Amino acid sequence: MSEKTFIPLSVPNFSGNEKEYVNDAVVSEWVSTGGSLVPKFEQAIADYVGMPRAVACNSGTSGLHLAMMMAGIGAGDEVLAPTLTFIAAVNPIRYAGAQPIFIGCDDTLCLDPKLAEEYLQANAELKDGRCVSRVTGAHIKAIVVVHVFGNLADMEAIMDLAARWHLIVIEDATEALGSCFTAGRYAGKYAGTIGDVGVYSFNGNKIITTGAGGMVVSNHDDWAEHAKHLSTQAKADELHFVHDEVGYNYRLTNLQAALGLAQLEQLEGFIAYKNEMYEFYRERLDGKHNYRILPFRDGTRSNRWFYSLFVEDAHPLHRDEIIRRLSAEKIQTRPIWALIQDQADYPQNQHYGTGLARHYLGHIVNLPCSTNLSKEDAQRVVDVLLSL
Amino acid sequence: MSEKTFIPLSVPNFSGNEKEYVNDAVVSEWVSTGGSLVPKFEQAIADYVGMPRAVACNSGTSGLHLAMMMAGIGAGDEVLAPTLTFIAAVNPIRYAGAQPIFIGCDDTLCLDPKLAEEYLQANAELKDGRCVSRVTGAHIKAIVVVHVFGNLADMEAIMDLAARWHLIVIEDATEALGSCFTAGRYAGKYAGTIGDVGVYSFNGNKIITTGAGGMVVSNHDDWAEHAKHLSTQAKADELHFVHDEVGYNYRLTNLQAALGLAQLEQLEGFIAYKNEMYEFYRERLDGKHNYRILPFRDGTRSNRWFYSLFVEDAHPLHRDEIIRRLSAEKIQTRPIWALIQDQADYPQNQHYGTGLARHYLGHIVNLPCSTNLSKEDAQRVVDVLLSL
Numbered sequence: 001m002s003e004k005t006f007i008p009l010s011v012p013n014f015s016g017n018e019k020e021y022v023n024d025a026v027v028s029e030w031v032s033t034g035g036s037l038v039p040k041f042e043q044a045i046a047d048y049v050g051m052p053r054a055v056a057c058n059s060g061t062s063g064l065h066l067a068m069m070m071a072g073i074g075a076g077d078e079v080l081a082p083t084l085t086f087i088a089a090v091n092p093i094r095y096a097g098a099q100p101i102f103i104g105c106d107d108t109l110c111l112d113p114k115l116a117e118e119y120l121q122a123n124a125e126l127k128d129g130r131c132v133s134r135v136t137g138a139h140i141k142a143i144v145v146v147h148v149f150g151n152l153a154d155m156e157a158i159m160d161l162a163a164r165w166h167l168i169v170i171e172d173a174t175e176a177l178g179s180c181f182t183a184g185r186y187a188g189k190y191a192g193t194i195g196d197v198g199v200y201s202f203n204g205n206k207i208i209t210t211g212a213g214g215m216v217v218s219n220h221d222d223w224a225e226h227a228k229h230l231s232t233q234a235k236a237d238e239l240h241f242v243h244d245e246v247g248y249n250y251r252l253t254n255l256q257a258a259l260g261l262a263q264l265e266q267l268e269g270f271i272a273y274k275n276e277m278y279e280f281y282r283e284r285l286d287g288k289h290n291y292r293i294l295p296f297r298d299g300t301r302s303n304r305w306f307y308s309l310f311v312e313d314a315h316p317l318h319r320d321e322i323i324r325r326l327s328a329e330k331i332q333t334r335p336i337w338a339l340i341q342d343q344a345d346y347p348q349n350q351h352y353g354t355g356l357a358r359h360y361l362g363h364i365v366n367l368p369c370s371t372n373l374s375k376e377d378a379q380r381v382v383d384v385l386l387s388l
Numbered sequence: 389m390s391e392k393t394f395i396p397l398s399v400p401n402f403s404g405n406e407k408e409y410v411n412d413a414v415v416s417e418w419v420s421t422g423g424s425l426v427p428k429f430e431q432a433i434a435d436y437v438g439m440p441r442a443v444a445c446n447s448g449t450s451g452l453h454l455a456m457m458m459a460g461i462g463a464g465d466e467v468l469a470p471t472l473t474f475i476a477a478v479n480p481i482r483y484a485g486a487q488p489i490f491i492g493c494d495d496t497l498c499l500d501p502k503l504a505e506e507y508l509q510a511n512a513e514l515k516d517g518r519c520v521s522r523v524t525g526a527h528i529k530a531i532v533v534v535h536v537f538g539n540l541a542d543m544e545a546i547m548d549l550a551a552r553w554h555l556i557v558i559e560d561a562t563e564a565l566g567s568c569f570t571a572g573r574y575a576g577k578y579a580g581t582i583g584d585v586g587v588y589s590f591n592g593n594k595i596i597t598t599g600a601g602g603m604v605v606s607n608h609d610d611w612a613e614h615a616k617h618l619s620t621q622a623k624a625d626e627l628h629f630v631h632d633e634v635g636y637n638y639r640l641t642n643l644q645a646a647l648g649l650a651q652l653e654q655l656e657g658f659i660a661y662k663n664e665m666y667e668f669y670r671e672r673l674d675g676k677h678n679y680r681i682l683p684f685r686d687g688t689r690s691n692r693w694f695y696s697l698f699v700e701d702a703h704p705l706h707r708d709e710i711i712r713r714l715s716a717e718k719i720q721t722r723p724i725w726a727l728i729q730d731q732a733d734y735p736q737n738q739h740y741g742t743g744l745a746r747h748y749l750g751h752i753v754n755l756p757c758s759t760n761l762s763k764e765d766a767q768r769v770v771d772v773l774l775s776l
Contacts, residue, residue: 012417019414022643026407029400031599031647032592058446058600061621061637087621087631094634095483204420204641211419211641212446233449233475234732239711241725243475245732246482249449253592253599255410255643259419323627337629344622344633 007381009332010205010306013270013371017262025258033232035254041261042215045200048264049177049190051217055227056252060174060201061088062231063214064144066250067197068096069230070216070223071142071168078133080119080143080167082111083339084357089146089172090340101140102341102351108297109308109336109360110153111145113161115353120165123350131165135350142168147176147191149366150207150274150305151296155194156185162195169195174214175305177207178271183299192217202256207270207305207371208263210256270371274304277378281307281367284382290315291385294364308336309365309385317388319363326365329384336364395769397720398593398694401658401759405650413646421620423642429649430603433588436652437565437578439605443615444640448562448589449476450619451602452532454638455585456484457618458604458611459530459556466521468507468531468555470499471727472745477534477560478728489528490729490739496685497696497724497748498541499533501549503741508553511738519553523738530556535564535579537754538595538662538693539684543582544573550583557583562602563693564588565595566659571687580605590644595658595693595759596651598644658759662692665766669695669755672770678703679773682752696724697753697773705776707751714753717772724752 025031038056046054057063073079075097081090083102093100103119106112123135131140143162145153153171162169173179173192177200180190192198202213218224229235234247252260278293286293290312296302311319319335326333339361341351368381413419426444434442445451461467463485469478471490481488491507494500511523519528531550533541550557561567561580565588568578580586590601606612617623622635640648666681674681678700684690699707707723714721727749729739756769 012419014414014417014419019411022414023407023411026402026410026647029402031400031402032597033600034592059637086629087635088637091621091634091636204422209420211643212421212637212639233479237726240723241474243731246479247475247732248479249447249476249600251600255599255647259414259643335628338625343631344635 004330006330007332007368007373007377008370009334009366009368011370011372012204012209013266015372016266018259021258021262022255025255031255032253033251037254037257037261038252041257041264044261044264045215046217048267049193049217051193053217053221053224055216055224055231056257057214057216057231057250058252059212060199060203060214061092062248062250063199063201063216064088064170064172065092065095065248066216066227066230067170067199068092068098070197070218070227071170073098073141076138077141078136078138079141080116082144082146083341083351083354084109084337084361085146085148085172085340086337087340087343089144090346093144098141099138100346100349102346102349102354104353104355104357105360106154106356108151108153109148109294110151112353113154113157116143117161119352124165126166129166131167140167142170144170144172145195146172147179149308150176150179150303152176152179152181152191152300152302155181159194171195171198173198174201175206176303178267178303180301181299182301196220197223202260207274207303208260208267210252210260210263213252213256213260271303273371274369277369277373278304278307280375280378281382285309285385289386305369307367307369309367311363311365319365322365322388325388326381326384331368331381331384333365333367336361336366392718394718395720395756395761395765396758397722397754397756399758399760400592400597401654403760404654406647409646409650410643413643419643420641421639425642425645425649426640429645429652432649432652433603434605436655437581437605439581441605441609441612443604443612443619444645445602445604445619445638446640447600448587448591448602449480450636450638451587451589451604452476452480452558452560453483454604454615454618455558455587456480456486458585458606458615459558461486461529464526465529466524466526467529468504470532470534471729471739471742472497472725472748473534473536473560473728474725475728475731477532478734481532487526488734488737490734490737490742492741492743492745493748494542494744496539496541497536497682498539500741501542501545504531505549507740512553514554517554519555528555530558532558532560533583534560535567537696538564538567538691540564540567540569540579540688540690543569547582559583559586561586562589563594564691566655566691568689569687570689581607584608585611590648595662595691596648596655598640598648598651601640601644601648659691661759662757665757665761666692666695668763668766669770673697673773677774693757695755695757697755699751699753707753710753710773710776713776714769714772719756719769719772721753721755724749724754
């Protein structure tokens with residue numbers, strides 16, 4: 001028998017023009033922040049998601065920091081945010097000098113707008129058109145919603161909530177490039193294009209990658225311009241190096257954009273394959289052997305970036321032991337993130353309705369989901385899981 | 389006669405293994421923050437500058453922000469910093485919540501330690517081993533020194549000043565990779581390795597480039613570890629996504645490191661050529677036609693990253709007009725940076741002894757200095773300058 005190969009959780013797929021475009025960039029010696037490919041990639045992403053303009057940056061995290069600054073979040077403000085997500089959705093609130101209030105999730109793993117409403121009813125009031133905390137007196141200025149694993153959050157309810165409470169909506173679509181609504185008020189709308197600001201990520205584990213990178217879109221044209229300005233050290237005079245704000249170096253490079261352009265050509269194919277392999281796992285594992293494969297929201301076309309295996313309490317093995325057994329078989333999986341409210345100095349922040357998030361935290365295993373995952377390898381994952 | 393070609397100010401030179409190494413990275417599909425090349429590049433830079441450890445990051449700016457956090461600079465602190473430099477040397481002080489105090493330059497264009505001493509004598513005192521401002525009561529915790537254009541600052545005087553006043557020394561060596569002392573107390577020591585923290589940049593205009601990128605070194609081993617931790621979102625548990633601090637995504641990618649490794653192989657050759665072309669300009673322009681070519685510090689081997697043409701007041705044309713005339717001849721040059729104390733909201737900060745900086749500000753033109761600048765092109769620059 002041949003040696004078992006390693007099955008990674010999520011790795012890039014460069015079966016398109018990646019090598020050619022990157023090589024062209026190196027040969028041209030345009031690899032830094034100048035060159036024509038960054039604006040080309042910006043426009044290509046804008047066109048793809050149906051927005052007039054997109055602003056490139058060097059990571060999803062820097063995109064989220066730009067989003068906070070675009071929204072005018074500053075010292076003393078508070079921002080509603082999910083507790084069950086990658087910590088990069090929340091840290092930028094702190095970079096801006098503000099504080100998060102952690103809200104739990106619904107069964108899509110995304111922030112539950114009903115819980116946010118309950119929190120605000122109990123702890124906030126509208127004063128002169130501002131949502132003001134009765135706990136701290138702070139201005140609750142915005143809500144960050146993450147489309148977890150490519151699953152769209154309940155944007156109708158979130159936008160209604162935001163309208164009622166005068167909140168800015170920051171959509172963390174870092175995991176959800178290509179996910180869109182197919183029914184309801186936002187039919188045809190892509191993740192990231194519904195709120196005030198949307199942020200995408202092109203990190204190595206994402207559905208398309210630039211190595212590291214991100215993109216920001218906004219329904220306010222001047223906010224997008226401001227993001228571009230802040231991401232380029234707020235340089236107001238190219239020649240004389242005059243800067244009119246405290247800016248950042250958050251620029252994407254031409255070399256990274258070359259990779260991104262080749263990846264974007266493949267995106268719809270990747271999404272089709274992600275959906276196909278999701279069904280592959282679902283047919284073989286959902287409802288079997290005390291496993292569930294968590295569904296994606298109805299009325300959406302999801303990029304199905306990450307697949308979530310839910311391990312029922314009746315399963316003889318703990319979730320972490322399942323991960324260990326898979327690892328022994330050279331299959332890389334991971335648990336969902338620890339709750340952010342338990343990390344760093346975030347235990348001092350307010351949190352509300354986070355019981356369901358804690359429940360999911362204990363039970364989810366993310367299965368291998370690379371776009372070059374073969375059916376043979378996926379079957380090996382299934383076989384190991386059913387043997388446990 | 390043939391059409392004149394454009395002579396850029398400073399562009400990359402990929403005449404080595406850049407294409408091969410980058411291609412290998414793309415073919416391997418290791419282009420993001422995993423992969424073997426980031427640690428390899430870190431070690432290669434550490435070995436080059438003679439330090440045990442170097443920590444990669446995604447820009448010189450993020451490296452300087454890491455330096456602030458390594459040094460424990462926080463809200464309410466003050467930091468001495470140059471007024472005549474690129475604004476990225478100062479903005480990270482603000483990212484950390486602290487305030488800069490601007491100090492002028494000496495004739496090397498670097499921060500003048502005598503002016504810093506005068507400022508501190510007049511405005512600060514040591515209290516319980518801390519340098520405390522008599523103006524604001526704040527703790528003046530550190531000094532940022534920039535090795536401007538690759539010219540080493542007066543590190544003996546700066547280190548003595550720092551010892552007297554208990555200041556942490558942050559060396560912004562973003563422009564000075566490869567510059568080192570050849571005489572005096574620090575003979576053999578490279579820019580960035582003398583103070584508490586040193587930061588390099590691999591931006592597209594620097595002597596070697598990774599497109600965008602930076603590196604941090606420190607004479608405190610635990611500070612370097614802390615920088616690595618902060619640059620990777622402060623992830624304390626790889627599997628369970630537990631984070632013990634508010635961290636950042638400041639990672640360099642494997643793709644960028646591939647480029648950096650190829651560039652580093654060429655660095656000594658680049659420095660030799662930069663020195664040769666500096667002499668080329670100096671012989672033809674220094675002391676002629678109301679021009680000076682500014683010297684580099686004695687007792688050093690400089691990378692001579694940027695060449696500074698000083699236009700005497702007796703010259704019939706203003707500095708900006710000279711830049712315009714060169715531009716009309718397709719020769720790209722630039723003035724030295726505007727003083728930071730005049731920009732963004734920095735006019736509200738303290739400044740001291742900045743007259744000489746303002747004098748240089750009005751008179752300097754940076755000449756084309758790419759490592760692939762031909763002698764024919766350099767002669768064209770000289771000819772135009774002598775014709776004005």
